[in-house]
Amino acid sequence: MTGQLPVLQVAAPLLCAPLCVLLRSRTVAWLLFLVASLASLTCAALLAVRVDRSGTLRYAMGDWQAPYGIEFVVNGFNTPVLLLVSLSAVVVAVYSRRSVAGELAPRRVPLLYACLCLTLAGLLGLAITGDVFNAFVFLEISSLSTYTLIAMGRRRQALLAAFRYLVIGSVGAVFVLIGIGLAYAVTGTLNMGDLAQRVTGGHDNRSLQAAVVLVFVGLAVKMAVFPLHAWLPAAYAEAPSAVSTFIAATGTKVAIYVFCRFAFTVFGATLVFGAMPVGRIGLLLAALGILLGSAAACFQDDLRYLLAWSSVAQVGYIVAGVSLATTAGVSAAYLHMIMHSVTKAALFATAGLLLLRLGTVRLAALAGVGRRMPWTFAAFVVAGLGLVGVPPTAGFVSKWALVTALVEQGQWLVLAAMLSGSLLAVFYVGRVVEVAWFREPTADAEPAAAPASMVTAIWFLVLLSVSFGFDASLPAHLADAAASALLGNGGG
């Protein structure tokens, strides 16, 4: 049984998806998603423990041995991603029941859960697969279901946001596909480990370099790296709350993982960061993304757009760490991936709760909300401080790691951008806090009581973020293991 864990990890949510549609019951669909995510979390945790003890796990799909069959590989570099995605799914499952009931027409609810199951399956598959074409398939599964989820947003703008993401995301996916095709043409294999072996020595091959460019540009769309971030703000802000919480926590993070996987264990660091200037371009785009994303967040009047723009900036932080291509840098990037995922999920979940209770999350409507809902807003403040990177929150831990990695490499300009980004974060988080705590309330109607399940989910995330801020040894251990697995090239 335990030998089948890697495939169960993906199969559980994938099987639950059609059941959600067939059974057509809101409660059953919700239960199925909850069960699927709990099953994935169990698999991910068991896999993480086994990898930590005995190293790389390989699973040949249908017993067709690699490089001919599809292979699932579990190693230090993807256990944090698997854990992150499945844990977010569990939290979102708890959160979503009441949140979805308040936002969607009842007949659509099972469809939403079906799509959530598919997204979960796609993201987990993307994280676990050891085959480049299979990675593309899972990328499409997760993307297509995400487009649908965003379109379920309650405002008409959601359709536009979903359509925009559909167009941009599909172009990106095609880039990835062409890149994979070129790599296949050059090397004659689709297995990641096999590709890595055949790529060495062919660094002057133009087709291979073109493959690298195409794959990375395509992935950059999914990662929302500046300037390919245009789809992100509206997509995050218009989606139903549960969906934006889930994709803000996981979507871009998994894409970044796939980027790392391709860069370090498929094409190889010597080709990507040595022969080609991907590292320098990455640092430049990261710095610009941090500055412009944070600046744009300062000018938003809607809480969810503000958070979404801040995500664009935070992706920049992670990309900067990866682009350093050092162990410290990649480890810091993983750490920030984990910390930011927890923090941003908490923030979007809080925004969703506010939306449910107030009907709007425009900043002007939030005046004095902190006094009327002190607990909800206290959660927002703590998580918001995590975005700024104030100690002792989770954001500080990862920012510390990133800043150390940058100082070691002497990247002073990126460091300056990163610190300016933090200062801008002080501004945009401070603005929300000030409006909510220190302004007099405008509306006199008491909002409805907060559903306990949503509050539980939010506070779970917030407390997780604070505990990581005080004792970061677990995420730091995961991140270090990931970095050494990627840079030690042991994964294949």
Added chain:
Amino acid sequence: MAELITAWTSPDRAVALPVAVAIPLLACCGVLLLRHRPIAREAASVACGLALAGMVLALWPVAGQGLRFELWTWLPGLSLEFALEPLGLMFASVAAVLWPVTTIYAAGYLRAAQEPALARFFAFFALTIASAMWIALSANLITLLIGYELMTLATWPLVAHHGDAKARRGSRIYVAVLLATSIGLLLPAIVVTWVLAGSTDFRPGGLLAGQAGTGVLTLLFPLYLFGIGKAALMPVHRWLPAAMVAPAPVSALLHAVAVVKAGVFTVLKVAVYVFGLDTLRDSGAAEPMTWVAAFTLIAAAIVAIRSDDLKRRLAYSTVSQLAYIVLATTLAHEVAVAGGALHMVTHAVGKITLFLCAGAVAVAAGRTRVSELDGLGRAMPWTFAAFLTATVSIIGLPPTGGTWSKWLMLLGSAEAGQVVPMLVLLVGSLLAVAYLMPIAVRAFLRPPAGPPAHGDAPLVMTGPLVLTAIGCVALFFGADVVLAPLAATLELP
């Protein structure tokens, strides 16, 4: 029980250190639990304050034994750790002793001024003291930074307490300046230190000694000094006058004692334990900052003279007096540094008295401007007697504690052969006469504008301020006791 007593001050796991942080946290929880019962709430606050003060003062005999307590490892290679050393104990004692005094005063003041949300006020007040304890006892820069940021955030609601547009504007400047300097300058400075030395521990003799060249040190030192925005060097002093929108007890305890002293305390710690006084002196890394501090000292004093608003005048006086401590630190001479550390204590006791008096005047007489104080000394004799005592201490005249701190700083600068800084210190004291003396003189010697319509402030307010004024005088006689542990550490002659 016996185990607890041995563990209390055992060298490696001194339980006393985390308990010192935990007591004000306990007070914070207690206040929140008792939020609907005002008397019990404030009694809990004062009781915790007295317990903390007693506990911290009881640590003086073991000040030099290097007690440590490791909380936990935060990241591999970085741990959150407490350690007891003389500078930290001085800062902790000041904050701990003045906390219950101010709490009693605050209870009277906030009722008289009819301020809202008292439970929130006392809770965050206790939280700020907890962060002050955390800062005072931290064993490395990371631990200190956590307490430092926590303090900024815990004081934010206190500064914005009134909740009107003016308070919001003031608190915005306050938080923005303090967070911007700490994230933008202090954090990179700490990271660079970590990369250079492979550690962030405070180490006697200096963590960076022999680890970096003169150029790096000369760049790093200003990064620290401007990064520690709470030390209020110009041009990052703007938060201090902005914070004067806060109620008087906040200005008194936080912006004359806990927050600004956390700033200069960090400066002293960085100079003594991160750079090392010998390294600073030999490399000349601190010299540019001597001039920044000298400029701040004089410029702030001039602004203070020109301010008519009493609290604003006191705020700029604080900026000027903080620059004394920074200036003494940059001289990197043991005697001057000891003087700076002592000034941290004497100025705290003096300035808290002045702010408490300002609050008493505002509540009893409704006056906030210096020009309106004519003849008030007769109506409020206790308040203005205390004010005069504290004035004398800030100026640095006997028989008050300020005498010794200023004397040591002058002596240190003379021994270091620094003539211009010495002159600056002297001129600063003359300017202090010019901005503080007229207040007491007006109150006592000018004829009142009309017949006295009110008496002195209520006893809960005059009591604490008379106590702190007595403290100013007591420090004149007890300065050597305060300095003894530090003198041993710095190997003063």
